[in-house]
Amino acid sequence: MFAPPRPDPSLPPVRVNLYSDTQTKPSAGMKEAMMRAEVGDEQYGTDPTVHALCDRMAALLGKEAAMFLPSGTMCNQVAILTHCRAGDEVLAHERAHIITSEGGGGAALTGVMVTGLRGERGQFDADTLRAAFRAKSRYAPAQTLVEVEQTSNQGSGSVWPLEKLNAVAEAAHAQGMATHMDGARLMNAVVAAGVPAREMSAGMDSVWLDFTKGLGAPLGAVLCGSEAFIDAAWRWKQRLGGSMRQGGLCAAACLYALDHNVDRLAEDHENARLLARGLAQIDGLAVDEPETNLVFFDTIGAGITAEELAARVRREGLAISVTTQFRARACTHLDVDRAGIEQAVAIVRQALAAEQR
Numbered sequence: 001m002f003a004p005p006r007p008d009p010s011l012p013p014v015r016v017n018l019y020s021d022t023q024t025k026p027s028a029g030m031k032e033a034m035m036r037a038e039v040g041d042e043q044y045g046t047d048p049t050v051h052a053l054c055d056r057m058a059a060l061l062g063k064e065a066a067m068f069l070p071s072g073t074m075c076n077q078v079a080i081l082t083h084c085r086a087g088d089e090v091l092a093h094e095r096a097h098i099i100t101s102e103g104g105g106g107a108a109l110t111g112v113m114v115t116g117l118r119g120e121r122g123q124f125d126a127d128t129l130r131a132a133f134r135a136k137s138r139y140a141p142a143q144t145l146v147e148v149e150q151t152s153n154q155g156s157g158s159v160w161p162l163e164k165l166n167a168v169a170e171a172a173h174a175q176g177m178a179t180h181m182d183g184a185r186l187m188n189a190v191v192a193a194g195v196p197a198r199e200m201s202a203g204m205d206s207v208w209l210d211f212t213k214g215l216g217a218p219l220g221a222v223l224c225g226s227e228a229f230i231d232a233a234w235r236w237k238q239r240l241g242g243s244m245r246q247g248g249l250c251a252a253a254c255l256y257a258l259d260h261n262v263d264r265l266a267e268d269h270e271n272a273r274l275l276a277r278g279l280a281q282i283d284g285l286a287v288d289e290p291e292t293n294l295v296f297f298d299t300i301g302a303g304i305t306a307e308e309l310a311a312r313v314r315r316e317g318l319a320i321s322v323t324t325q326f327r328a329r330a331c332t333h334l335d336v337d338r339a340g341i342e343q344a345v346a347i348v349r350q351a352l353a354a355e356q357r
Contacts, residue, residue, distance in 0.1 A: 191265040208224065
């Protein structure tokens with residue numbers, strides 16, 4: 001029930017994979033960089049390629065230090081474990097990844113309660129945050145951390161404006177709370193908004209970047225913060241089994257991604273707009289206007305559930321994801337070109353044709 005299913009051999013191969021940007025595979029150039037990587041033992045601090053990646057990421061995000069971890073979810077959980085104690089309260093958007101998609105990790109590992117805040121497109125503002133502040137009292141949980149997600153996945157890939165981010169961070173710090181940014185698709189936000197990464201993360205006490213999504217690496221994320229924060233986070237990395245051996249193989253892929261796959265994210269954003277325009281022309285679909293590489297659309301007007309639509313298009317070689325009963329998501333990335341987008345629209349149109357007769 002909980003383990004991911006194995007591929008169904010009765011289905012045809014996926015021709016257009018819009019399920020997620022996590023589906024990207026390392027390019028030939030990235031694989032070559034991995035094979036050339038100088039490596040050591042990451043756990044013992046002797047892998048030079050991991051050090052190079054962490055130094056570069058700390059500089060990119062304007063922080064003192066950085067740590068290489070296997071996944072973004074582990075970055076979030078290590079950050080919560082480091083910032084908080086059992087019984088503390090974390091404030092985040094009600095559809096934040098740490099609430100919807102990490103198996104209750106905050107409660108299971110740290111023992112925190114995560115309170116969801118409302119706001120359009122996966123974002124809350126400083127006034128909403130301040131309204132959630134509790135009077136300091138022994139009767140109330142200690143509020144220790146405010147978390148934001150850039151871009152907001154369940155907010156249709158929306159980009160938090162810099163002014164809103166800074167206002168939220170200022171309000172949190174005035175209340176004595178730390179701030180953390182889930183930067184799974186931070187570089188998508190950077191490219192879309194034209195704002196440098198260090199400016200976007202300036203108000204955050206901790207922030208991480210995922211390399212396995214639009215940046216196309218097979219493994220890895222980097223968590224950044226102060227030297228004291230990263231030093232404390234290392235104990236949690238060790239406890240959770242996040243320390244690695246010859247991690248430089250994967251760190252080299254991340255360095256390659258920074259050199260080759262950041263600016264091209266603009267192509268994914270354009271393909272997302274092309275996809276949204278095509279889907280919006282199909283009767284019965286209500287499509288959100290994408291800001292980055294995520295295209296969300298509702299199927300209720302077409303008289304079909306999102307799960308049934310996903311099953312139909314999968315039989316024709318198209319993979320999309322399902323978020324709720326009538327809401328689906330398509331995610332553009334470097335392995336799907338313009339022709340693939342046009343093919344995807346045609347497959348969805350054909351899949352709904354029978355419903356619309």
